[in-house]
Amino acid sequence: MDLAAFKVKAQTQSVQNKKFLSSFKKRNPREVDDLFHAAHEEVFSEIDCLTCANCCKTTSPIFYQSDIERVAKALRMKPGDFIQKYLRIDEDKDYVLQSSPCPFLDDDNRCRVYQDRPKACREYPHTDRKKMVQIMDLTHKNTLVCPAVLEMVERIRQRAE
Numbered sequence: 001m002d003l004a005a006f007k008v009k010a011q012t013q014s015v016q017n018k019k020f021l022s023s024f025k026k027r028n029p030r031e032v033d034d035l036f037h038a039a040h041e042e043v044f045s046e047i048d049c050l051t052c053a054n055c056c057k058t059t060s061p062i063f064y065q066s067d068i069e070r071v072a073k074a075l076r077m078k079p080g081d082f083i084q085k086y087l088r089i090d091e092d093k094d095y096v097l098q099s100s101p102c103p104f105l106d107d108d109n110r111c112r113v114y115q116d117r118p119k120a121c122r123e124y125p126h127t128d129r130k131k132m133v134q135i136m137d138l139t140h141k142n143t144l145v146c147p148a149v150l151e152m153v154e155r156i157r158q159r160a161e
Contacts, residue, residue, distance in 0.1 A: 001052040001147060010144045013154075017143050020157050021136040029133045035159075036139075039152040040127040047148045053101075053109035055145055060097035061120030063087055068095065074116035125149045 024032050063071075065079075072082035086103060087095045097103070104112040111117055125146045126135055142149040 006147045018140045021140045032132045035156050036127050036132045043148050043151050050109045056105045057101040061118045063095040067118035070116045
C-alpha cells in the first residue's frame, strides 16, 4: 500500500467527496445503507487492512471504560496504570491514546490486543453500520485516513453518475 500516493489522492478528491457525501444526508437512509454495505463487502474482499494500518498509525480510537478495563486486563495491568501509561483526555473529554502510531501496533501491522481492542477499533471504518446518513461527515474524514473508505466512496460515486 502506497500511503503517500493515497494521501495525495484523498486530499485531491476531498472537496468533491465532501460535497457528494453531504448529498446523501437527504436520501433514503435504507438506500444509503444498501449502497455502503454493498461497497463495504466488495472493497474489503479486495483490500487487506494488514497492508496498510493507516488508521492505527495516524488516529486514536476513543476508549470507553469497558475498553480500558478489557485492554488493561489483557495486558495484565490495572485500569489506572493503563490510563496513566497509554491514554490522555482529549478536548471532547474522551480518553484517547497519548500518541500515534498506536502502541499496540506491531511491525507487521498486527494488533497486539486485537481480541480485546476498543469498540471504536472493532467498528472502524463504520461503513457497514445502520443509518449511514447520520455519519456522512465522519465518512468524509475517513476517506482521508482509510484507502478502503476512499475506494468505497469512489465506487458509489461512479455508479451514481
